[in-house]
Structure formats: C-alpha cells, structure tokens
Amino acid sequence: MKSYVREKVVKLALAGGWRGIAVEKWAKLAVEPDSIAENPEKVFKSDSNCITAMKKFKCGVKKPSLVFKKTTNKFTGGILFDFIRGTKARRNFNLALELSARGIDTALPAAALWRRKAFGEMESILLTEYIPGSINLYDVAFGRNREIIEKFSSRKEIITQVASILAKLRKAGYWHRDSKAGNFIVYKNGDENWRARLVDLDGIKPNYLYLGKNNVRTLAKLAETLTRFRMVNFTDLYRGFFNYCRELNIYHGERRRWFGRVERMTVAMRLATAVADSYKEVRSD
The missing domain is CATH 1.10.510.10 (Transferase(Phosphotransferase) domain 1)
Incomplete structure (x- = not known):
C-alpha cells in the first residue's frame, strides 16, 4: 500500500466543555459551538438532530465561508460505541484528511468539535471548506x-x-x-x-x-x-x-x-x- 502524508493537526482552545481539533491553517479559527447554528447564510439540510449549513467564520484577519454539520445524539448503543471510537465529527475529520492525502476528491476538513453532556448526550460539529458556486x-x-x-x-x-x-x-x-x-x-x-x-x-x-x-x-x-x-x-x-x-x-x-x-x-x-x-x-x- 502506498504511503501518504496528512496535513498537520492542532488542538483548539474552546469554552463550555467543548473540545476541538483543526488543520494547521485553520488554527486561528474563531468559533462558538453553542451558537454556530444561529443565522446561517444558507441551510443545506436540517432536521431535529442535525443541521448542515454555511456561514462565515473569523480566522485571523479573514472571514471565510465554511460548511458546518452539527449533530446531537441521545444515549443509545451507538452512542456508547462512539465513546470508544470517537465522535462522528472527529472520525469524519480524520477520514477526510486521509482520503485527501490519497488523492481522493473530498470535502476539505477545517475543524472538528465535540462535547459530551449529561445522560450520554453527545454533540459534534464538522467544519469543511466551502466552494462558491458549487x-x-x-x-x-x-x-x-x-x-x-x-x-x-x-x-x-x-x-x-x-x-x-x-x-x-x-x-x-x-x-x-x-x-x-x-x-x-x-x-x-x-x-x-x-x-x-x-x-x-x-x-x-x-x-x-x-x-x-x-x-x-x-x-x-x-x-x-x-x-x-x-x-x-x-x-x-x-x-x-x-x-x-x-x-x-x-x-x-x-x-x-x-x-x-x-x-x-x-x-x-x-x-x-x-x-x-x-x-x-x-x-x-
């Protein structure tokens, strides 16, 4: 199997019990996970447990548009499994890095955020780069x-x-x-x-x-x-x-x-x- 080189990943400093990682070029990303779904520029999909939308985020002196997918899951057997293997946002973030490094055209990841709350509830957010006109x-x-x-x-x-x-x-x-x-x-x-x-x-x-x-x-x-x-x-x-x-x-x-x-x-x-x-x-x- 051919070797591949993934982009460098850094940790994000977040409040409110949130944890996060980002690709190095997004290390200065300013994001408030609890209010991320407020006032999006465009909503792609939305239901009671998940929203996928696009909005602008501050990153250093720039304000690029990113796509975010926020998911909230209640405690189930699947959630218990996620405690072991990591949240969906983090898994998809790492998978996107791997696929991109292998030359597979996929959404370029910016960051993954997650928080485990009381009674087994889990929140996760995946942010990816937005392509205008797509x-x-x-x-x-x-x-x-x-x-x-x-x-x-x-x-x-x-x-x-x-x-x-x-x-x-x-x-x-x-x-x-x-x-x-x-x-x-x-x-x-x-x-x-x-x-x-x-x-x-x-x-x-x-x-x-x-x-x-x-x-x-x-x-x-x-x-x-x-x-x-x-x-x-x-x-x-x-x-x-x-x-x-x-x-x-x-x-x-x-x-x-x-x-x-x-x-x-x-x-x-x-x-x-x-x-x-x-x-x-x-x-x-």
Missing part, C-alpha cells in the same frame, strides 16, 4: 444547470470524476453505503473545467467483508438516485460505470456480470423507493 448532483439531475445538461463534454467530465472517486475509495479499502447524488457536488475550477467532489462521509465504511456486494451497492445507490430524473441520460451512467471498471481493471465478461448485478440492484432499489413513497402518500391521506 451545486450537488441532484441540482444537475433537476436540470438547474443548463450548461451541464446540454454540453456533452461537461457531463463526461463530471461522470468520469464521480466514477474515479468511487473507484479510488475501493482501492483505498473503503466503500460508500449511501452514495446518493446529494452527497456529491460539482463546481468549476480555475481553468473553467467542471470538477466533482464527495462531501458527505457518513456512509463511508471499511470494506472488510463482502467486497463485491458492497461495491455493487455503491454503484446501484448512485444510479437509483439519478435515474429518477428525466434529465439524466442512461448513456452517461453507463459511461461512468465503464470508467469505474476501467480504473479497477475490470474488463469484458467480468464487466458484463458486474453491470448485470448493478442493474438488478438498481431496479430493486427503485421499486423499494416507489413502495415507500406510495405508503407515505396513503398515510398522509
């Missing part, structure tokens, strides 16, 4: 960027890079159990080419067992979330599958067998989603 793959599938939908070269760039990210994850010994379109963003880099990046690491797990099944599930989940939209071209999806196989040296007969397995699992996932959606409609009537 949109997720759901936005692309909805047709909210006409350039990508109408320009073959743009679609090819994006699907090739998404396939490369998933292939590199596999080669690094990981798989993504929730590789839905919303967990990838696309953006234009300095030379005006489109780039793709993985931004949600919650579903990434070590691939110790069932290697083939896990990787089929990764591809099928992404395909299932994209094939819901008429804007998505099946040829583009197959091109992504082809590039994924090529990067992993999967050819000819083996590739056809893989495609058949991915296709069957994608159909099964679509049927399960349709049944679940129908059940919700019946319950709401």
Whole structure:
C-alpha cells in the first residue's frame, strides 16, 4: 500500500466543555459551538438532530465561508460505541484528511468539535471548506444547470470524476453505503473545467467483508438516485460505470456480470423507493 502524508493537526482552545481539533491553517479559527447554528447564510439540510449549513467564520484577519454539520445524539448503543471510537465529527475529520492525502476528491476538513453532556448526550460539529458556486448532483439531475445538461463534454467530465472517486475509495479499502447524488457536488475550477467532489462521509465504511456486494451497492445507490430524473441520460451512467471498471481493471465478461448485478440492484432499489413513497402518500391521506 502506498504511503501518504496528512496535513498537520492542532488542538483548539474552546469554552463550555467543548473540545476541538483543526488543520494547521485553520488554527486561528474563531468559533462558538453553542451558537454556530444561529443565522446561517444558507441551510443545506436540517432536521431535529442535525443541521448542515454555511456561514462565515473569523480566522485571523479573514472571514471565510465554511460548511458546518452539527449533530446531537441521545444515549443509545451507538452512542456508547462512539465513546470508544470517537465522535462522528472527529472520525469524519480524520477520514477526510486521509482520503485527501490519497488523492481522493473530498470535502476539505477545517475543524472538528465535540462535547459530551449529561445522560450520554453527545454533540459534534464538522467544519469543511466551502466552494462558491458549487451545486450537488441532484441540482444537475433537476436540470438547474443548463450548461451541464446540454454540453456533452461537461457531463463526461463530471461522470468520469464521480466514477474515479468511487473507484479510488475501493482501492483505498473503503466503500460508500449511501452514495446518493446529494452527497456529491460539482463546481468549476480555475481553468473553467467542471470538477466533482464527495462531501458527505457518513456512509463511508471499511470494506472488510463482502467486497463485491458492497461495491455493487455503491454503484446501484448512485444510479437509483439519478435515474429518477428525466434529465439524466442512461448513456452517461453507463459511461461512468465503464470508467469505474476501467480504473479497477475490470474488463469484458467480468464487466458484463458486474453491470448485470448493478442493474438488478438498481431496479430493486427503485421499486423499494416507489413502495415507500406510495405508503407515505396513503398515510398522509
């Protein structure tokens, strides 16, 4: 296995029982964890236990925009396990550093904060760098960027890079159990080419067992979330599958067998989603 060099990490001095670490270039980050969710510039996702949003933070003389994901969990068996292996924010912070060092395009971590409260309640916050002008793959599938939908070269760039990210994850010994379109963003880099990046690491797990099944599930989940939209071209999806196989040296007969397995699992996932959606409609009537 190739060696890799991670960025240097420093401890943050925080009040109120909070602990934190940051990448060295964010060592001067000024953050108040208890009020971090107040007045965000943009909210990406929010529910009773978690909020993902973007806002400006002071870091030295600058005020850059960062994405934060704050999670609050009550005491459960999973929380007990987290006491042993570390909070989700800290695990994802370290995982993002590792993946970035391995050349896998993922959200660049800035800091991880956590606090354990009474009765087993745990709070954790992961901060990552924000890329202005970025949109997720759901936005692309909805047709909210006409350039990508109408320009073959743009679609090819994006699907090739998404396939490369998933292939590199596999080669690094990981798989993504929730590789839905919303967990990838696309953006234009300095030379005006489109780039793709993985931004949600919650579903990434070590691939110790069932290697083939896990990787089929990764591809099928992404395909299932994209094939819901008429804007998505099946040829583009197959091109992504082809590039994924090529990067992993999967050819000819083996590739056809893989495609058949991915296709069957994608159909099964679509049927399960349709049944679940129908059940919700019946319950709401």
